[in-house]
Amino acid sequence: MDRIAYVLILLVSFGLKVHSLNKRGMVYGFDKIEPSANLTWSSCFDAFNCSRLEVPLDYSNRSLGMTSVAFIKLAGKNATVESPSIVVIPGGPGGSGVDLLLSYQNIIGQMFGEQYNFVSFDPRGVNNSGLHLDCFSGDANARSAFYQLHRTGITSISSTSLEEQYYSSSIYGDWCNHAVEKNSPHSYYVTTPAVAHDLLAFTEAEAEIAGKSPSTAKLWCYGISYGTVIGSTFASMFPTRIERMILDGVLNADQYYNNYWTDNVDQMDEAMETFSTFCHYAGPQNCSFWGPTPENITAKLDGITRQFRNRPVPLSGVVGSNLPTMVTYSDLKTLFLNALYTPLAKFPDMADVLHQVERGNVSGLTGLFEQSNSITDARLTITCTDTYRTNRLTTIEEFKTWVDYTVNKSKYIGDIYPMLLEGILCRSFRPQLPDSMGFKGKIGGLNKPTSFPILFASNTIDPITPLISARNMSSRFAGSVILMQEAVGTYSRDDPFGFSIR
Numbered sequence: 001m002d003r004i005a006y007v008l009i010l011l012v013s014f015g016l017k018v019h020s021l022n023k024r025g026m027v028y029g030f031d032k033i034e035p036s037a038n039l040t041w042s043s044c045f046d047a048f049n050c051s052r053l054e055v056p057l058d059y060s061n062r063s064l065g066m067t068s069v070a071f072i073k074l075a076g077k078n079a080t081v082e083s084p085s086i087v088v089i090p091g092g093p094g095g096s097g098v099d100l101l102l103s104y105q106n107i108i109g110q111m112f113g114e115q116y117n118f119v120s121f122d123p124r125g126v127n128n129s130g131l132h133l134d135c136f137s138g139d140a141n142a143r144s145a146f147y148q149l150h151r152t153g154i155t156s157i158s159s160t161s162l163e164e165q166y167y168s169s170s171i172y173g174d175w176c177n178h179a180v181e182k183n184s185p186h187s188y189y190v191t192t193p194a195v196a197h198d199l200l201a202f203t204e205a206e207a208e209i210a211g212k213s214p215s216t217a218k219l220w221c222y223g224i225s226y227g228t229v230i231g232s233t234f235a236s237m238f239p240t241r242i243e244r245m246i247l248d249g250v251l252n253a254d255q256y257y258n259n260y261w262t263d264n265v266d267q268m269d270e271a272m273e274t275f276s277t278f279c280h281y282a283g284p285q286n287c288s289f290w291g292p293t294p295e296n297i298t299a300k301l302d303g304i305t306r307q308f309r310n311r312p313v314p315l316s317g318v319v320g321s322n323l324p325t326m327v328t329y330s331d332l333k334t335l336f337l338n339a340l341y342t343p344l345a346k347f348p349d350m351a352d353v354l355h356q357v358e359r360g361n362v363s364g365l366t367g368l369f370e371q372s373n374s375i376t377d378a379r380l381t382i383t384c385t386d387t388y389r390t391n392r393l394t395t396i397e398e399f400k401t402w403v404d405y406t407v408n409k410s411k412y413i414g415d416i417y418p419m420l421l422e423g424i425l426c427r428s429f430r431p432q433l434p435d436s437m438g439f440k441g442k443i444g445g446l447n448k449p450t451s452f453p454i455l456f457a458s459n460t461i462d463p464i465t466p467l468i469s470a471r472n473m474s475s476r477f478a479g480s481v482i483l484m485q486e487a488v489g490t491y492s493r494d495d496p497f498g499f500s501i502r
Contacts, residue, residue, distance in 0.1 A: 026044065033050055051073075058189060059436065065186075069198050073119045074108065083117050085116070090224065091227050096127040123382070125382055133190075134183075137175075151369075153416075171428075172380070196230055200238055244452060247457070251469055252469040259383070259387035262405060267468075269410045280293060327362045333369075334369045336412050336416075375425070384429040384431070386439070450477060457482070
């Protein structure tokens with residue numbers, strides 16, 4: 001059973017009338033919506049309402065001015081304006097909740113219940129919300145040059161690759177710091193604690209519209225991946241302001257704030273090993289990389305891995321008039337990592353590519369590593385401002401120690417994961433932020449229980465947001481429980497909210 005069905009365990013049915021949408025002039029972009037301090041909704045995107053909520057840059061120093069956060073709302077078929085709004089907190093960092101809700105508008109009511117309103121948002125620094133940062137100030141050549149210097153592939157691709165990745169990483173932060181100093185002095189005010197406070201501001205503004213007391217308003221939310229960091233931060237900062245909270249695909253928030261990820265590689269190889277089992281039991285008609293035993297399939301997979309580690313494959317490009325290229329070990333590792341996010345959907349594709357490689361055709365691997373570039377200014381700005389005071393990944397010794405850990409923990413993914421996560425890029429960020437923008441202390445609420453227990457949800461084998469993280473986070477919050485789905489992957493097959501750590 002898909003774990004999303006269990007959402008209904010916590011959500012109380014209200015059975016209210018259908019909410020009729022506002023029929024004012026329709027808009028199809030947030031640029032047409034004026035920011036407001038009182039959550040003024042405008043009809044948008046055919047079936048939605050949109051608002052740009054004005055919020056303080058710094059809640060402890062409102063004299064600094066305001067920014068705006070884009071919210072989007074969809075009424076359930078049986079909902080009214082009085083129905084609770086379930087806020088879907090997007091993943092990332094850098095994921096757009098607006099795009100998320102627009103994409104899955106046709107099924108979200110089936111997942112949660114049509115008696116609710118559904119809200120999502122773009123956090124500060126993301127898409128339609130304020131405080132955007134272009135670290136290279138529009139200089140595409142400089143950005144490209146940095147990528148070529150830094151993105152060398154797996155950490156052991158050469159005898160100097162780890163050092164090249166470490167020392168080149170300072171370039172990124174230097175450019176971001178310069179862009180903020182020159183063009184956008186408040187672009188570093190995008191920290192997760194500030195986003196948590198924005199969610200409280202939304203909850204209070206919505207209560208005020210409904211004629212209720214803002215000071216007692218409570219949040220209904222469902223957070224995914226990085227959204228679970230926002231959720232656990234909110235629960236730590238405002239434990240008495242939770243009505244219902246479900247955190248699914250859980251990240252260890254302490255490791256996030258320390259920029260030192262170890263939980264994330266805990267189940268990667270365990271997940272990869274299920275490929276051989278699934279492929280064998282699917283049979284040769286359904287798995288092109290089939291073998292007579294799971295062990296045989298694993299042996300073939302390991303043989304291909306050794307082949308690419310020792311010898312990349314050149315493609316001349318003569319046939320088909322393509323440009324010359326080289327298929328590398330990093331491309332193969334990227335195939336593995338991509339498949340692990342959604343194994344049930346991607347394992348068959350991976351099997352097809354591996355089958356073609358067996359037959360001498362490596363074209364299915366072409367460019368996979370290059371296309372996997374996870375460096376986005378929004379993601380890194382949020383991550384690096386969150387971790388700049390507690391960053392445990394600043395020296396080359398710390399980088400080597402962490403890389404050694406990931407490599408030893410996962411033979412399939414450990415050597416490519418540091419280049420995907422890119423936490424090393426935070427080491428030269430120098431945000432000048434007040435204490436109020438950072439998270440103080442440790443995540444949790446054992447001494448201050450939340451007003452309603454948190455439900456943490458996890459697959460039993462999760463290669464990116466592993467079960468150990470859900471257990472760790474649940475142990476921090478009194479009364480919380482873990483709902484486990486017996487499945488493999490970062491998200492279950494029918495769960496559309498598959499945002500990765502990008």
